Amino acid sequence: MSTPVLELDSLSVGFATDRGLVRAVEAVSFRVAPGEMLAVVGESGCGKSVTALAVMGLLPGSAQVGGRILFDGRDAREAQRGRDLAMVFQEPMTSLNPAFTAGEQVAEALRKHRGLAPRAAFDAAVEMLSRAHIPDAARRARQYPHQLSGGMRQRVMIAMALACRPRLLLCDEPTTALDVTVQAQIMALLDELRRETGTAVVLITHDLGVVADRADQVAVMYAGRVVEAAPAAQLFATPQHPYTVGLLGAAPRLVGGGGRLASIEGTVPDPLNLPPGCRFAPRCPFAVARCNEAPPLAEVSPGHSAACWRAPLDQVLAA
Amino acid sequence: MNLLELRDLRKLFPVRDALGRRRGAVRAVDGVSLSVAQGEVLAIVGESGCGKSTLGRLALRLIEPDEGQVRFAGEDLRALSPAALRARRRDMQLIFQDPFASLDPRMTVEAAIAEPLRLHGVVPRGQESAKVAEWLERVGLRADHARRWPHEFSGGQRQRIAIARALASGPKLVIGDEPVSALDVSIQAQVVNLLQDLIRDLGLTFVLISHDLAVVRHIADRVAVMYLGRIVELGETEQVFARPRHPYTRALLAAVPGQGAKAPPLAGDVPSPMSPPSGCRFHTRCAHAVARCREVDPMLPSEAHAAACHLAAELPAAVAPHETETGGERLRRLQAFFTQGTAA
Ligand SMILES: Nc1ncnc2c1ncn2[C@@H]1O[C@H](COP(=O)(O)OP(=O)(O)OP(=O)(O)O)[C@@H](O)[C@H]1O
Ligand SMILES: Nc1ncnc2c1ncn2[C@@H]1O[C@H](COP(=O)(O)OP(=O)(O)O)[C@@H](O)[C@H]1O
Ligand code: SF4
Ligand SMILES: [Mg+2]
Ligand SMILES: [Mg+2]
Numbered sequence: 001m002s003t004p005v006l007e008l009d010s011l012s013v014g015f016a017t018d019r020g021l022v023r024a025v026e027a028v029s030f031r032v033a034p035g036e037m038l039a040v041v042g043e044s045g046c047g048k049s050v051t052a053l054a055v056m057g058l059l060p061g062s063a064q065v066g067g068r069i070l071f072d073g074r075d076a077r078e079a080q081r082g083r084d085l086a087m088v089f090q091e092p093m094t095s096l097n098p099a100f101t102a103g104e105q106v107a108e109a110l111r112k113h114r115g116l117a118p119r120a121a122f123d124a125a126v127e128m129l130s131r132a133h134i135p136d137a138a139r140r141a142r143q144y145p146h147q148l149s150g151g152m153r154q155r156v157m158i159a160m161a162l163a164c165r166p167r168l169l170l171c172d173e174p175t176t177a178l179d180v181t182v183q184a185q186i187m188a189l190l191d192e193l194r195r196e197t198g199t200a201v202v203l204i205t206h207d208l209g210v211v212a213d214r215a216d217q218v219a220v221m222y223a224g225r226v227v228e229a230a231p232a233a234q235l236f237a238t239p240q241h242p243y244t245v246g247l248l249g250a251a252p253r254l255v256g257g258g259g260r261l262a263s264i265e266g267t268v269p270d271p272l273n274l275p276p277g278c279r280f281a282p283r284c285p286f287a288v289a290r291c292n293e294a295p296p297l298a299e300v301s302p303g304h305s306a307a308c309w310r311a312p313l314d315q316v317l318a319a
Numbered sequence: 320m321n322l323l324e325l326r327d328l329r330k331l332f333p334v335r336d337a338l339g340r341r342r343g344a345v346r347a348v349d350g351v352s353l354s355v356a357q358g359e360v361l362a363i364v365g366e367s368g369c370g371k372s373t374l375g376r377l378a379l380r381l382i383e384p385d386e387g388q389v390r391f392a393g394e395d396l397r398a399l400s401p402a403a404l405r406a407r408r409r410d411m412q413l414i415f416q417d418p419f420a421s422l423d424p425r426m427t428v429e430a431a432i433a434e435p436l437r438l439h440g441v442v443p444r445g446q447e448s449a450k451v452a453e454w455l456e457r458v459g460l461r462a463d464h465a466r467r468w469p470h471e472f473s474g475g476q477r478q479r480i481a482i483a484r485a486l487a488s489g490p491k492l493v494i495g496d497e498p499v500s501a502l503d504v505s506i507q508a509q510v511v512n513l514l515q516d517l518i519r520d521l522g523l524t525f526v527l528i529s530h531d532l533a534v535v536r537h538i539a540d541r542v543a544v545m546y547l548g549r550i551v552e553l554g555e556t557e558q559v560f561a562r563p564r565h566p567y568t569r570a571l572l573a574a575v576p577g578q579g580a581k582a583p584p585l586a587g588d589v590p591s592p593m594s595p596p597s598g599c600r601f602h603t604r605c606a607h608a609v610a611r612c613r614e615v616d617p618m619l620p621s622e623a624h625a626a627a628c629h630l631a632a633e634l635p636a637a638v639a640p641h642e643t644e645t646g647g648e649r650l651r652r653l654q655a656f657f658t659q660g661t662a663a
Contacts (some may be wrong), residue, residue: 041555043503064632135587149588179366179530184574184583191580206504209577212643249654250508252537253561254575254640262654263508285656317652
């Protein structure tokens with residue numbers, strides 16, 4: 001296998017707070033191959049954003065970081081933000097500068113990282129905006145963020161992030177704040193530009209439908225840990241972790257019956273007061289005595305791992 | 320019998336510039352008629368800004384329409400005196416999206432649920448506590464939660480409290496404005512199940528405002544699809560989802576993720592509700608539009624499954640949503656453990 005663009009090796013992030021240590025991310029390992037899309041899924045608070053911020057080097061000073069983050073095989077701290085790796089956030093308004101036009105902001109990235117002259121940078125920015133399917137790009141490039149719709153702002157963010165053809169793009173819930181028809185546009189755009197530029201993408205989302213449609217690989221997180229990792233098709237065909245099984249049952253479907261949803265009882269644990277062994281044990285219908293110890297993320301079949309003592313769950317069904 | 324009847328409702332919000340001069344108006348609800356039968360679950364779907372919440376607030380007379388009528392149990396709500404309207408409030412309640420904002424942080428759970436009980440004299444004085452305990456258990460919480468404060472609860476628990484508070488006065492009609500949209504999927508499933516149980520057990524008439532088509536498909540008997548202040552399609556959930564008639568409904572359904580990587584069904588953004596397009600409001604984005612669509616405003620016919628589209632009868636057959644199949648029988652058997660308990 002070629003060198004992964006991104007490799008997390010047992011990443012842990014803790015935050016010292018006045019209520020104690022918040023263990024936000026613990027022993028998270030995964031790899032992203034060049035050009036590939038890895039989806040990181042899980043419910044709010046499971047550590048998705050903290051993982052992405054750690055990769056970008058954007059964690060606050062209070063964070064205690066352990067493990068290794070490798071970019072192209074080297075310490076990620078040596079990689080250059082904006083040129084080698086870039087990030088798109090859920091709320092584009094917080095990452096766009098309200099005082100500059102859309103075109104100026106994309107042009108600024110091109111000047112800084114590709115050394116283009118101001119005039120050439122602005123022209124390249126307009127070109128990039130039009131590749132991001134912004135209608136009438138030359139006019140929109142002269143508008144300020146507040147003059148653009150939410151979907152348009154997210155296109156500007158994506159144009160800006162991909163303008164320098166980074167090797168890796170991190171997208172943290174890029175469409176969560178958008179309507180479905182706009183979400184479909186943005187996801188198609190990301191896919192299209194990713195194929196053009198060969199950029200690898202880490203897509204953070206809680207929407208399993210988006211994952212099924214777009215991702216090559218999936219990592220499911222629960223309470224700070226990766227509980228299952230597999231190629232997307234395999235994860236949906238034969239989920240091996242009880243949490244993944246529960247998540248798939250909890251999401252209402254667009255087709256088929258209207259019976260009761262197979263909901264997971266209870267709530268995610270308090271990060272200050274995590275259960276000792278498997279963190280899913282208090283909600284898990286498959287739990288046994290051994291679940292008081294933490295299960296390692298172990299391979300169940302080639303390329304498919306689950307952190308569960310009872311995986312593969314087919315044993316449970318056979319019994 | 321229709322519990323709620325809306326006739327030709329119109330609500331405009333004036334828009335002013337920085338100097339306070341009137342620059343026009345947002346046509347938030349622009350000619351909507353809709354009936355909700357006793358015991359029915361009706362969903363209002365559509366994208367952000369199409370007027371769902373405004374319609375919900377008009378239906379409860381929380382805001383005044385510029386034009387049109389609201390009848391509740393046959394009675395014209397606009398003709399009621401303020402005192403009569405206050406008494407009627409007992410029968411109509413609203414559940415909001417944001418469980419964090421809808422509960423007063425200075426009120427204990429007991430006080431929050433007891434307030435409507437007292438206000439409407441639901442139980443004799445002194446018996447509120449017992450009733451609060453009953454409600455807490457009914458929504459899946461514990462009686463001893465009554466003494467706690469809202470901030471001590473998770474989002475899902477707060478939404479349960481908000482549901483108990485809304486139902487405590489014994490309303491006939493409940494409007495839920497995105498009641499599960501802010502919740503994580505596993506918690507959302509719990510609250511969806513709870514709402515469905517309560518609707519069935521209490522025989523509630525429920526209007527579900529939502530932008531989530533899968534949730535709507537799961538809960539609602541009938542669906543109204545809104546676009547730019549209008550209802551563009553109305554019909555039984557099964558019908559609308561299996562055979563959508565309006566091009567906008569078709570696009571909306573096709574855009575729901577989980578159906579494979581497809582080309583986006585619609586380009587561009589929704590036009591400004593301050594100056595909606597002439598003729599059919601959807602014509603600027605509609606793949607089927609003809610000259611008539613630009614000129615003539617199509618009406619919503621009074622059929623069981625109706626679409627406000629000139630071409631509704633001529634369009635090619637709709638492609639029903641097609642979700643990528645996952646897991647099959649194996650997954651169903653594994654999921655059964657979540658509903659049946661342990662597999663140890
Ligand atoms: N009080 C108000 N003053 C001015 N404009 C308003 C007001 N309330 C709503 N609007 C506008 O009316 C239109 C319809 O708004 P409404 O809140 O009903 O939409 P919605 O369908 O509920 O959207 P969402 O899905 O975002 O909740 C929007 O353009 C909105 O900006
Ligand atoms: N700066 C911080 N200080 C303390 N705790 C934090 C901080 N940032 C995140 N956390 C906590 O870390 C956990 C993971 O958060 P996050 O990665 O944002 O979750 P999500 O999966 O929703 O993106 C949560 O419990 C969150 O409250
Ligand atoms: S390790 Fe035990 S508790 Fe954890 S998911 Fe597996 S069976 Fe459930
Ligand atoms: Mg996050
Ligand atoms: Mg609304």
